[in-house]
Amino acid sequence: MMISPESYYExxxxxxxxxxxxxAIRGLKQxxxxxxxxxxxxxxxxxxxxxxxxxxxxxxxxxxxEKAKETLRENMKGAFKWKKRIWCMKLKINI
Numbered sequence: 001m002m003i004s005p006e007s008y009y010e011x012x013x014x015x016x017x018x019x020x021x022x023x024a025i026r027g028l029k030q031x032x033x034x035x036x037x038x039x040x041x042x043x044x045x046x047x048x049x050x051x052x053x054x055x056x057x058x059x060x061x062x063x064x065x066e067k068a069k070e071t072l073r074e075n076m077k078g079a080f081k082w083k084k085r086i087w088c089m090k091l092k093i094n095i
Contacts, residue, residue: 002060005067
């Protein structure tokens, strides 16, 4: 059984640093690649009964990846604001 992206956030992303979130993103991308390689393998038996199937795993892993990217954007929002503010101060631009 797969968990929802919100549950994935609560369990694996909440309170993590930028580096830890980036590590999770890399792992999710690797997992999607592994699943796709398995599906594209000519020896893959698509008639085998596996729950959840590989397509379902890819679907939910993509959801986790989107949630991780969203979390990273939210965590980085403050850092970008400060960088923009410092850059504007150096150029003496009012924001």
